[in-house]
Amino acid sequence: MTLQSEILAKVREIPPLSASASELVTLMGREDHDLRSIVRIVECDAALTARVLRVANSPVFGSRGPVSSISRAVSYLGEKTILGVALDVCMGPFLRRPLDGYEGESNALWEHNLRTAIASREVSRFAREPISEDVAFTGGILHDIGKAVLSEFLYGSAGDIIAKIDAGQTADYVSGERELTGLDHSVVGYEMARSWKLASPLPEIIRFHHIPREAAEGVRGMVYAVHLGDIIAMLGGTGTGSDDLKYRQDAAFSDYFQISHTQIERTMLAVEMEFQKTRSSILGREDAAQ
Ligand SMILES: [Fe+2]
Ligand SMILES: [Fe+2]
Structure with a gap:
């Protein structure tokens, strides 16, 4: 096999x-x-x-x-x-499984997905054509789900992938995943979404969140929202581990969003506050923020 x-x-x-x-x-x-x-x-x-x-x-x-x-x-x-x-x-x-293949702590995926969900919802306000904040949130919460499966197949290889990216031999983390396994976490997540029979645009958000320009026109704005939400979550220093900010930003986002650097910085702060609140409420504990 x-x-x-x-x-x-x-x-x-x-x-x-x-x-x-x-x-x-x-x-x-x-x-x-x-x-x-x-x-x-x-x-x-x-x-x-x-x-x-x-x-x-x-x-x-x-x-x-x-x-x-x-x-x-x-x-x-x-x-x-x-x-x-x-x-x-x-x-x-x-x-909540630890993402060993990404050198991520347990909860890293859950927390990164939640931060991305909140950030995707926040940036939706800056879309040139209106998009649903709720759908952006749901897409964000699921976007990196493929890592939960791919992680074990990447065990021990994070250092190599990063060295290749830094040396310019590999374009970004998803390319590194594909070179090693033949698949990447967006494709694996897409297959999971299909097996769960999730409705459009959720599978497309998962599949194209690192390459939104390749998503079908009808869902592209929404995919860009999660792409930006993901970047904002990583800029805040909260990715899933070794792959933090080792992805390319799709510059064509400005065709779909009108957002300045200052607005991105403000969004980062708002996301962090909202994240702490939502995390505590989902866990239902006062000590959840610790
Ligand atoms: Fe991702
Ligand atoms: Fe992500």
Whole structure:
């Protein structure tokens, strides 16, 4: 078996998303969703309901009356937190695996995906043609998911990839991944999205987040949002490990976004504050920021 088919076999071994998680992701990948549909999905899943109520009643949110209904919890926490909780309930152990192949700590992928999600939502405001902030957030939270599978096939090779990039022999980290394995994390993530049957534009966001100009015209603006969100997360010093900022920036983003350096810097600060808040609320603990 070639390494490439071994990796794809691993993708096929990944457990499917729970029905409620895949419904939530699909729903939030659409522009026209409403809060009631989210409430209905959460209510049909006992584990998710329990966790959402626990989070809504956590001390992070200060003292007030107990939140005992899902509809109150959903409107109180906001749908981004609900999606984060849902993904954490069903993919937590998988998303929290240490990324050894990227020399990343455990939680590095989960935290980088969340930061990218927040940054992608923030930069959406600067798009020349309006794009959905919610879809950008959902795309961001999933964009690097392929690393969870590819990591073990890259074990011990981070130093070599970086040396080649620095010596100008390899263009960027995704090229380094392809040279070693025949695949890269965006392709592996795309295969995962397909096996989870995620709706467009989520698979396209995952597939093209490092080469947005190659995405189909209809989804390109959205892919650029996550491309920029990813860069902003890495500029803040929070990538997934060895591959930090070892990617090329697609300069054509300015065809789709009007954002200045100052605005990028301000966005970085806003993202960091929002990240700490969202992280605490998803984990439902006051000590989550430590
Ligand atoms: Fe990536
Ligand atoms: Fe990333």
